[in-house]
Amino acid sequence: MKVSELIALSGAKCLTGEYEDREIACGYTCDLLSHVMGKGQADMAWITVQAHMNVIAVAALLDFACVIIPESLPVEAPIIAKAQDEDIIILSSEKTAFELVVLLAANGVAPAKKG
Amino acid sequence: MIIKETYPVAADDMSVAGDVSASIKRQMKRLGIPNQIMRRVSVCTYEAEINLVIHSDGGEIDFAISEDEICVHVRDVGPGIPDLDKAMTEGFSTATSEVRNMGFGAGMGLPNMKRNADGFAITSEVGKGTDIVMTFNI
Numbered sequence: 110m111k112v113s114e115l116i117a118l119s120g121a122k123c124l125t126g127e128y129e130d131r132e133i134a135c136g137y138t139c140d141l142l143s144h145v146m147g148k149g150q151a152d153m154a155w156i157t158v159q160a161h162m163n164v165i166a167v168a169a170l171l172d173f174a175c176v177i178i179p180e181s182l183p184v185e186a187p188i189i190a191k192a193q194d195e196d197i198i199i200l201s202s203e204k205t206a207f208e209l210v211v212l213l214a215a216n217g218v219a220p221a222k223k224g
Numbered sequence: 225m226i227i228k229e230t231y232p233v234a235a236d237d238m239s240v241a242g243d244v245s246a247s248i249k250r251q252m253k254r255l256g257i258p259n260q261i262m263r264r265v266s267v268c269t270y271e272a273e274i275n276l277v278i279h280s281d282g283g284e285i286d287f288a289i290s291e292d293e294i295c296v297h298v299r300d301v302g303p304g305i306p307d308l309d310k311a312m313t314e315g316f317s318t319a320t321s322e323v324r325n326m327g328f329g330a331g332m333g334l335p336n337m338k339r340n341a342d343g344f345a346i347t348s349e350v351g352k353g354t355d356i357v358m359t360f361n362i
């Protein structure tokens with residue numbers, strides 16, 4: 110599944126504007142950054158309610174496909190600017206984390222492998 | 225030695241936490257370090273950098289690349305870790321509620337470092353500081 114397909118299917122908004130489309134290899138959801146550091150893989154879609162600078166740092170270091178913020182939680186402008194600098198795609202969805210996982214899985218996105 | 229750099233890390237400044245790890249990743253990318261190694265080094269430098277910010281009184285990260293090895297040396301000026309076995313246990317954390325709210329404090333940072341480095345050595349003395357050396361075979 111590509112990021113563009115995820116956007117089309119979920120109705121998510123891309124907060125970081127124009128983006129280079131990329132394949133989503135796997136998915137993971139967790140709000141504890143060290144767990145994400147341990148499990149994270151390149152091209153992963155990461156669902157988290159955390160929306161601060163360190164989330165962007167983690168996503169950039171591990172080269173994630175996108176970060177998805179559920180339930181339309183607010184993301185401040187400096188966070189979006191930092192993500193744009195680092196070429197990180199941030200999506201915002203009205204759906205809950207659970208609904209997003211269901212959607213990703215139904216479209217063939219695998220869980221991130223055990224770290 | 226291909227490169228050797230020292231990056232200072234200030235205590236408590238969450239706004240720049242991660243910047244040192246980002247600089248180190250850029251260096252590795254420039255030098256063509258394989259993705260798998262780059263990923264493991266990034267996990268370790270990031271966890272170490274965050275620990276310096278949230279747990280220490282400030283410190284430094286040395287990053288060195290030689291022919292066959294990457295070496296990351298992390299040291300701080302205190303407060304030191306009273307029980308290293310406990311600190312290395314998954315789930316053990318003394319993080320404040322403030323940083324826990326940001327998603328830190330899972331007690332997985334040191335175990336992540338140990339798991340991702342080829343060589344991992346930690347020493348610590350209360351009142352003096354903590355010293356971690358991690359190596360990665362290229």
Ligand SMILES: Nc1ncnc2c1ncn2[C@@H]1O[C@H](COP(=O)(O)OP(=O)(O)OP(=O)(O)O)[C@@H](O)[C@H]1O
Pocket residue numbers: 142143144271275276279280300302303304305311312316317318319327328329330331332333334335354
């Ligand atoms: N540089 C340091 N100086 C002093 N204490 C430290 C330092 N690094 C780690 N510790 C101690 O070791 C504990 C475990 O560290 P670890 O990185 O594994 O977990 P954490 O930082 O608490 O949470 P996480 O890394 O999962 O966000 C810390 O809670 C802290 O008490």
Ligand SMILES: [Mg+2]
Pocket residue numbers: 143271274275329332333334
């Ligand atoms: Mg830690």
